[in-house]
Amino acid sequence: MNQIEYEILTVFKENPESELSTFDIISKAFPSEAEKIKIEINNEYNNKSTTSEGRQSKGKIHRKVLYHLNRLVEDGILKLSREGTKGHKYFVLNIKPGEEVILEKRYKKILLKKPETAAIPLESYQKEGIVKQFEPATWVDRLNSILLQGWNFEDYNNLFKVISDSFQNINDVVGLDNFEMLLQKQNPEAFGAFIKKLCIECDDYGKKVNIIIDVTHLKKDKLPEIVEEMKIFEEVNPANIEMIFDVSAREFNQNYDLFEQVIDIFSRSKLKLNIKNRDVAETPYLIGKAGVYTFDEADWQLYKKFYKYKLKGIACAQASIAIDVYKYFQQRKSAKEFRDLLLKVAKTLLTVNSLQRMKSEEYFKNLMKLAEPMSKEFFMFSRNYIRLWNYGWKQPQSDPKMMFEMVKSIKEEIKTFCDSEETIYLSCGMPTRFKVAFGPAFREFDKNFSEMQFSRLQINGMDDFRSKEFKEILNAKEELFELFDGGDRIRFLRTGSINAEAIFNEIMTIMNSYKLAFICYDFGSVKGSDLKLTSFLK
Amino acid sequence: MEINEKTTFEAWKSAINAVMRDGREFIDTNSRQCKELVNLKVEVVAPEEDVTKPIDFLNESDKWVYPPTDEIENIVMTRRLAPAYNYSYGPTIFNFQGKVNQVDDFIIPLLKKDPVSRRAIISLWDPVAYCDINNKSVPGLISMHFRIVEERLNVTCIIRSNDMFFGWPANIYQAYVLQSYIAKKLNKEAGSITTISLSAHLFIDQEDDIRKVFERR
Structure with missing residues (x-):
């Protein structure tokens, strides 16, 4: 058995029930190499050639490990369970729960065992x-x-x-x-x-991170710096990182300057602005x-x-x-x-x-x-x-x-x-x-859910708030928030012309008038900052 | 009151009947209505015959999910505290306060050296951890005494608070697992298991379920 294959199988021996990506396997099987590559790529003080070398090393080790992973798949020891985003491959042990297998090749022996999994009577x-x-x-x-x-x-x-x-x-x-x-402590x-x-x-x-900002603790003199820092979201446009502002209605109102600029940044970047209303829920x-x-x-x-x-x-x-x-x-x-x-x-x-x-x-x-x-x-x-x-x-x-x-x-x-x-x-x-x-x-x-039967909630401006239908929808959503004790969210697809002051007032209205703990303003469907209402027809 | 039965299931049934018949009613600190016998002694002469039978019976109901036997065994035999439990017996037995392995470093060598010893006691009550009037999360099983009689290793368990319907079947199984472990190391047969429940109780709201479980037999 090749040494690399042995190292790979040792990872699966220690994690028999896990689904592991190529990246996971490299991190566990070759930790010092993985760490070295991480430092070369991620250290902000490195010069360009070091970063480039790091990327090359990363590619090289990926190719090497993937080659051996594919051999193990051909031998029937591992199974390709899925391909994730960006073509990332995920592997699992190709043995049944409760089964035990001993692999022996050229003086190297390894015992692989998959424990029983939770039987699901469904x-x-x-x-x-x-x-x-x-x-x-x-x-x-x-x-x-x-x-x-x-x-x-x-x-x-x-x-x-x-x-x-x-x-x-x-x-x-x-x-x-x-x-x-941390934000206010670091440069x-x-x-x-x-x-x-x-x-x-x-x-x-393939994971997500949420950054939660409690507005109560924001210092006034730090706010301009914080707004500048938010601009990184425009540059990077992260798919898997969301920012959540934890704020009461009063604090939202008191921090108009901050939120006006945040709305500008998020709407320009077509990101989601998430507000957790602390008047409704503390958690x-x-x-x-x-x-x-x-x-x-x-x-x-x-x-x-x-x-x-x-x-x-x-x-x-x-x-x-x-x-x-x-x-x-x-x-x-x-x-x-x-x-x-x-x-x-x-x-x-x-x-x-x-x-x-x-x-x-x-x-x-x-x-x-x-x-x-x-x-x-x-x-x-x-x-x-x-x-x-x-x-x-x-x-x-x-x-x-x-x-x-x-x-x-x-x-x-x-x-x-x-x-x-x-x-x-x-x-x-x-x-x-x-x-x-x-x-x-x-x-x-799950991508195999039935086709979405519900319509998304679009909002074009303050006029929408006055419609009977809109009020009924929000009232119904309040009841759902009560029902869903694990958390719910109301997501507004903000369309129409984007004016930060107008959006600020809309959010203020929602926070003051409805018991909705978690509000999302999704600017994703905004094509430009000055599009008219008639451009969007349901 | 004393109960003496050959098998685990008969002992369980007799204990439950005794509590239901002779128990005094009272309301516990969680406001549940209970029936209780104080200092109930239950001896199972040959637990090896059917030690999991009460658990199997409880598993037949689809009204609840009884813990699986491997998890019940784990609690008493695992030496490290699994973080998802408020407390567990294994670390206290095998690594008391990080200082004493009460089984491998005391009970087994003691009974090997002196098979008639009366000192083979495992303590599960840690006064440092549990003597706190605000701490309600404290173990029910508080001590175990091992004695070799006629080449058989018997065990007596003191349980301060014992739900006889749901709790006792797991407790007897836990005692059996530990008894078997020690007996094997001593090259002896596992003998009887006795439980002394300082509060042997049932909850009034369990009575229907109890009746249904025993009607199935």
Whole structure:
């Protein structure tokens, strides 16, 4: 057996259930080479030729490892599980759960074993495309999302390393709370370099990062600098990094100058402006590929009181399953069976949590290291997610009220189930946490969801706010925010002419008039800053 | 009160019947209505015959998900604290306060040297960690006593608070797993398991479920 193949297989031996990209494999199998290349490419103080050499080395090692990976695929030991964005390849062990294989070649021997995975009693629903796990290959051995605390990090390099390490243990998003503490401490050039590096890292790993700015802590004399720093988003236009402003209506109003400029920057770059309204929800919100994440409000208050300054980070979400509601009612129709299905989903999530608990030190090594010596508290606030796709909101010929009432009652049943399970585990001498939250699924959760049945919410200007239909939509959305305790988002596709003051007033109106915790102004469909309303017809 | 049965399942059933019949009613600190027998002793003479039968019975219901046996075993045999639990028995047994492996460095060598010793005690109650009036997350199983009688290793477990319906089946299995581990090292047969539940209780809201489980037999 070739030495490189041996190193590759050793990585899979240590991570038998994982789906690994070429990049992951190189980082684990050849850590010192990978680190050297990273330094050559990412160090802002390097000259151009060093950076270029780094890129060449990266290409060379990728090609070399990919060659051997392809040989292992040909030999049937590994399997190409998928191709991600930018042609990144992902590999898994090509053995069945519970199976054990010994490979012996030229005095080298390696034992590969794949443990049993969480049996999912939802096979028929999966086959019909009704039920979907988020990232099936990693849904047991990775968490969905975590939240890191900005003030715990001395500088961007330190933070970058932690994010990069944690990418190996999560499969969706890392949130950076109170990022403003770091932003105001470090020099502006360093922020630009950090964002550029982070962009590449997010693309390489296929993960997202959210930067959360608590406006309360922004110092007035730092605001011009901060606005300048935001311009990096125009330059880089990151697909996988989102900025979220955590702000009350009063603070939003008081910081007109800041937000006017932020709106300008984001609208020019066709990015999304995310506002978390602290008057409605104190807990942070995260945007992942699967959907929105947040914490339970009571848990968050506990965290703030006792753990905020002690923990570098906490787990937010463990595992997620989505239901394609439209597909379900197209194929099955029964509301009673739908209720039973959701309960089965909750039981499946419990089984996954059981595996995650037993192997937390193996699966989440980097996160446990980060959380030391309080690794127990790391999981104290996390939840599992049941996400709904095409569930009736803004869908013609559907009765959203009926769906709302049904999901509300199922939610209560599932809460009772979760509480009972915690009690059972406690009585067995295994006190643990099991919580399930509900939320909508994003399209990115699974590309095979049924076609979008709902229409997007477009807004052209203040006049829209006065329409009866618009008000009804927002009122309905308020109810959905109550229902989706795992977090929801209202996304406005801002079209028409872009005027920062007008948009500021629109956002102000939403924050003052509606109980919507998480607002997104999506400037993505804006073709130019002076397009007229009539250019956009539904 | 004392119960003595040959098999685990019969012992479980007898214990539950005893609590339901003779238990005094009271409301616990979580406002749940309970029936309780104080200092209930349950001896299972031959647990190896059917030690997982109560767990298998509980698994037949689709109203709940009972922890899998490998997870139940893990809790008592894993030496490192799995972070997702508020506490676990394994680290306390095998690495008490980071200083003492109560089994490999004490129980086993002690009983090898002195098979009739009465000192083979494992303590799971750590006063440093648990003597805090605000800390409710404390272990139920607080000590285990191992004795060799007629070449068989018997174990007695003290459980301060015992949900006899859901908790006892897991506790007896945990005791059995540890007993088997030690017995094998001592080259002895695993003997009886006795539990002394300082509060052996059932919840009134469990009564229907209890009846359904036993009706299936």
